[in-house]
Amino acid sequence: MNDFWLHPTLILLAGAVLLPLVPRALKRPFLLAVPVLLLARIVCMTAHQGDYGDVVFLDWHLRFGRVDGLSSVFGVIMGLMAVIGTLYGLHVKEDAQHIAAWIYVGGSVGAVYAGDFLTLFLFWEVMAFSSVFLIWFRRRPRSLGAGYRYLLVHVAGGLALLGGIVLNYQATHSWAFDHLDVAHPTAAIYLIMVGFILNAAVPPLHAWLPDAYGEATFNGSVFLCAFTTKTAVYALCRGLAGMDILVPLGVAMALYGVVYAVLENDSRRLLAYHIISQVGYMVAAAGLGTAMAINGACAHAFAHILYKGLLFMGCGSVLYMTGESRFTELGGLWRRMPWTFLFTLIGGLSISAFPLFSGFVSKSMIVAAGFEEKRYWVGFLLMLASAGTFLHTGLKVPYFIWFGKNQPRPETLARAVDPPWNMMAAMAVAAFFCIFIGCAPGLLYQLLPYKAEALAYAPYTPYHICETLLILLFTAVGFFLLLRKLTPEPLISLDLDWFYRKGGRAFLWVACHPIQAVDTFVGELYRVAGLAPLMVAARVASLFDGRVIDGAVDGLASAVRDAGRRLRSAQRGAMQESLAFTFAIAAVLLMVLVFLAHKS
Amino acid sequence: MILVKLIETLQRSMKTVLGVVWAVLALLLVWSLFVHPESAPEPAGEEGGMLASLHSVFEKWPGLWALFGFLGCCVIIYVSKAFGHAGIMVREDYYDE
Numbered sequence: 001m002n003d004f005w006l007h008p009t010l011i012l013l014a015g016a017v018l019l020p021l022v023p024r025a026l027k028r029p030f031l032l033a034v035p036v037l038l039l040a041r042i043v044c045m046t047a048h049q050g051d052y053g054d055v056v057f058l059d060w061h062l063r064f065g066r067v068d069g070l071s072s073v074f075g076v077i078m079g080l081m082a083v084i085g086t087l088y089g090l091h092v093k094e095d096a097q098h099i100a101a102w103i104y105v106g107g108s109v110g111a112v113y114a115g116d117f118l119t120l121f122l123f124w125e126v127m128a129f130s131s132v133f134l135i136w137f138r139r140r141p142r143s144l145g146a147g148y149r150y151l152l153v154h155v156a157g158g159l160a161l162l163g164g165i166v167l168n169y170q171a172t173h174s175w176a177f178d179h180l181d182v183a184h185p186t187a188a189i190y191l192i193m194v195g196f197i198l199n200a201a202v203p204p205l206h207a208w209l210p211d212a213y214g215e216a217t218f219n220g221s222v223f224l225c226a227f228t229t230k231t232a233v234y235a236l237c238r239g240l241a242g243m244d245i246l247v248p249l250g251v252a253m254a255l256y257g258v259v260y261a262v263l264e265n266d267s268r269r270l271l272a273y274h275i276i277s278q279v280g281y282m283v284a285a286a287g288l289g290t291a292m293a294i295n296g297a298c299a300h301a302f303a304h305i306l307y308k309g310l311l312f313m314g315c316g317s318v319l320y321m322t323g324e325s326r327f328t329e330l331g332g333l334w335r336r337m338p339w340t341f342l343f344t345l346i347g348g349l350s351i352s353a354f355p356l357f358s359g360f361v362s363k364s365m366i367v368a369a370g371f372e373e374k375r376y377w378v379g380f381l382l383m384l385a386s387a388g389t390f391l392h393t394g395l396k397v398p399y400f401i402w403f404g405k406n407q408p409r410p411e412t413l414a415r416a417v418d419p420p421w422n423m424m425a426a427m428a429v430a431a432f433f434c435i436f437i438g439c440a441p442g443l444l445y446q447l448l449p450y451k452a453e454a455l456a457y458a459p460y461t462p463y464h465i466c467e468t469l470l471i472l473l474f475t476a477v478g479f480f481l482l483l484r485k486l487t488p489e490p491l492i493s494l495d496l497d498w499f500y501r502k503g504g505r506a507f508l509w510v511a512c513h514p515i516q517a518v519d520t521f522v523g524e525l526y527r528v529a530g531l532a533p534l535m536v537a538a539r540v541a542s543l544f545d546g547r548v549i550d551g552a553v554d555g556l557a558s559a560v561r562d563a564g565r566r567l568r569s570a571q572r573g574a575m576q577e578s579l580a581f582t583f584a585i586a587a588v589l590l591m592v593l594v595f596l597a598h599k600s
Numbered sequence: 601m602i603l604v605k606l607i608e609t610l611q612r613s614m615k616t617v618l619g620v621v622w623a624v625l626a627l628l629l630v631w632s633l634f635v636h637p638e639s640a641p642e643p644a645g646e647e648g649g650m651l652a653s654l655h656s657v658f659e660k661w662p663g664l665w666a667l668f669g670f671l672g673c674c675v676i677i678y679v680s681k682a683f684g685h686a687g688i689m690v691r692e693d694y695y696d697e
Contacts, residue, residue: 262680263689338603376651387672463635467662469628471669477625478673485677491689501695 005052007064008041008075008113009123012082012106016099028090031098035086035105039079042109046072046447051115060175063115069449070298074112074234076447077302078105080433081226081309088313088426089219100133101223107131108227112234116175117165120235124161124199127228128154134220135212146215149497153198153208161195164188182243182289193240200232200283201276202249203256207497209276210260214269214325218316221268225275225312226305233282233301242289250284251381253277258388262486263493267315267325267397271308274393277385278304278351284382285366288373291450292457296365298448303358303437307350310430311393314344317419317427318401322412327396327488331406336416341402343427348398350434352390352472358434360468361441361459368457387475394472395479400488625666632662 015034022030045067053064067075082105089097107126114120128151135147167188169175180189194205201209209229213221240246257277264270278300285297317340318333319325334341346357353359363386370378400406408416418424437444445454479486610617637659658664 258676259680259683262677263684334607335604338601338607342603371655374652376655379655380651383668384672384676387669388676391673391676461637462631463637463662466628466632466635467665470632470662470666471672473625473628474666474669475673478670478677482674482677485681489689490692491684492692492694493684493688494690494694 005065006041007053007110008038008045008079009106009110011038011041012102012109016102016106019099020095031086031090032083034102035079035082038105038109039076039083042072042075042079046076053113053115060118061116062119062175064110064119065113066115067113069447069451070234070238070294071112073298073302073447073449074230075109077305078109078112078227078230081105081223081305084306084309084426084430085219085223085226087429088222088316088423090422091420092219094137096133097137097217097220100130100137101220103130104134104223105227108231111231114177117168117177118175120177121158121162121165124195124231125158127231128158131224131228134224135216137220138215138217140215143215146211149500150208150212153205153500157195157198157205160191160198164191164193164195167191177239179241180239182240185243189240189243193243193245196232196235196240197246197249197283198232200229200236200279202253202280202283203276204496206253206256206276207495210264210269210272210495211497213272213275213312214266218320221316222309222312225271225308229275229279230301230305233279233286233297236283236286237294237297241286241294243287246287247284247375247378248287250280250282250287251378251385252280253283254280254382254385255388256280258385258392260493260495261388261392261396263491265326265328265488265490265492267327267330267401268312268319270392270397271311271315274351274389275308277389278308280385281363281366281382284378285369288366288369288375288378290369290373291453292365292372293369295445295448295450295454295457296362296369299362299365299444299454300359302444302447303350303362303434306430306433306437307347307358310343310347310427310434311351311397313423313427313430314340314347315397315401317423318416320423321419322408322416324408324412326490327400327404328406328490329412330401330408331404332402332408333413333416334402336413337402337418339418339424340427341398343424343431344401345394345398346431346434348390348394350438352394353386353468354390354394354438354472355460355465355468356435356438358437360438361444362437364459364464364468365457383471387471390472390475391479395476396486629663629666632665635662 011034015030015037019027019030019034045065049067049069049072051063051066055062055064082102085101085105086098089101092098104127107123107130110123111120111127114123132147132151132154135143135150137143165175165188167186168180171186171188180192182189185193198205213224216224236243236246254277257273257275257280260273261270261277264273282297282300282304285293285300315325318330318337321337322330322333324330350357350359353363367379367382367386370376370382407413441459442455445451445457448454658668
């Protein structure tokens with residue numbers, strides 16, 4: 001091992017262990033200090049790039065700290081989001097919730113800095129097993145089910161990843177997590193890809209995301225929306241950049257999320273579908289694999305973590321204050337929660353890539369990379385998805401929560417006020433960064449892995465501004481013209497989780513009906529075909545026993561008795577007479593024998 | 601509160617707001633006649649076939665992006681709703697027993 005190198009995850013793990021011991025008066029400063037330390041450590045590491053944390057375990061060489069351009073940009077944003085997320089949930093009294101969130105963030109940060117597949121897999125699983133608590137802590141029966149489904153899906157994905165890793169080791173004799181030979185994909189590479197794209201929520205492996213993120217606690221979703229999918233984007237950029245199949249998958253994903261967002265009635269599930277849509281851009285960019293595309297994927301992940309966190313914080317505030325997240329139960333809250341509205345709107349404008357907001361400087365890189373690579377359909381379809389993004393997150397979410405014709409129930413309205421100061425502060429910080437990145441993209445571009453290409457990219461050209469504004473504003477015209485058509489309906493939309501939710505139920509049904517029926521049939525068969533003949537047989541046996549055996553025994557006994565009586569009469573006690581009688585018979589028998597033998 | 605007052609003012613003068621919005625849209629369309637992409641326009645139909653020429657048409661007439669946004673929005677809404685009403689949308693307690 002090199003000189004002592006403090007792994008950033010250790011800060012979070014130490015904080016998680018110490019948190020229950022901290023006296024109540026110092027709890028809040030401590031809660032803030034730990035993620036701030038994490039961020040400071042990550043920023044320090046960014047300045048000293050290289051390989052650290054080498055460990056020899058058995059015969060294997062593990063590397064916990066690969067600090068380069070790609071891991072640093074993800075590390076920095078994860079550190080920043082850890083601060084914002086913890087600030088947002090600062091007033092939550094339950095230590096366990098903070099501990100789960102920190103371990104989850106620690107897993108994510110560890111996976112980003114992992115230099116080999118074994119370390120990656122270790123942190124990958126830490127993420128899955130700690131994040132499920134952020135769902136369970138909501139303590140609704142539905143959350144329990146959603147958490148178990150989340151865990152099962154991620155365990156399956158983890159197994160695919162592990163299988164791929166082991167096969168890859170067999171082929172290359174190396175655990176190193178570097179760029180794989182995506183031009184000649186083997187079974188190992190496909191399995192690793194399945195593990196990665198499951199965490200990135202690429203259809204058809206995506207249904208866990210809206211299922212879980214819509215059911216998590218109000219602050220749990222803020223953490224969840226930032227880390228799992230973005231760690232997967234990092235892994236795709238690192239290991240599978242340029243893998244062609246990712247391009248159509250990413251584009252399909254970007255549109256899939258948009259379609260479901262139209263239908264969705266729950267604001268947080270709508271945002272979850274838009275994660276799928278936005279991560280679609282990043283997956284497509286990873287598939288394109290050019291310097292511009294990878295820069296775009298990283299920049300978009302960076303911007304996305306901030307604005308999606310902000311949006312989840314906004315909708316989480318509404319949920320936390322009113323207890324409602326469904327559009328049909330909300331409406332007209334602008335007078336009651338004006339600041340929450342403003343922050344959510346900033347998040348909405350950022351995700352929609354409005355000029356001066358963060359999405360504008362990141363999303364456009366990916367679209368430009370598509371057109372640059374002459375993948376025109378990629379560019380066009382991703383632009384269509386941008387129109388859809390503005391339609392839902394920029395317009396539908398703010399409109400139907402804070403305006404709209406719907407009147408919420410009086411008790412919902414009475415509870416609706418802007419949330420506690422820490423939640424407001426967290427939203428303000430995220431909103432600040434959304435605008436800051438949008439206005440001064442150079443600072444973000446300096447962090448990107450291909451710095452020269454990034455700094456050469458200029459998002460603010462008159463053509464690009466005009467093009468974006470035209471698309472977005474005319475989408476808004478469409479939104480207001482078709483407002484009626486968009487009125488939320490109190491329904492849920494079936495997604496591919498139907499197969500395992502109903503599949504589980506089908507399994508239960510199979511267990512309850514056919515298997516139960518077979519069991520009953522066997523029982524009945526035993527009763528009818530087994531028990532009844534047995535009874536008949538027993539009755540016959542008893543009859544046989546009573547009549548035949550007893551009769552025979554009785555008969556034998558009486559015969560013996562009769563014979564005895566007769567014999568007794570023949571016995572007169574004279575020993576000699578008896579002997580003579582016996583010899584006489586023996587002599588007769590002997591003579592018969594001799595006669596027979598002679599004859600033959 | 602300043603934000604509430606601002607929204608109230610905007611809501612009171614809805615007609616003016618709408619007028620401004622339409623004016624902005626019109627100005628944008630006018631502006632689009634004067635902007636050109638940074639990169640030199642590619643010769644149409646070289647690679648990528650029809651979509652490539654479509655892209656160069658869009659680059660030549662940036663106002664078309666307005667049509668793209670508006671029609672895209674309509675297509676997304678109608679297609680999604682048709683998809684949802686084809687049996688995808690079910691009552692909220694569908695998964696509860």
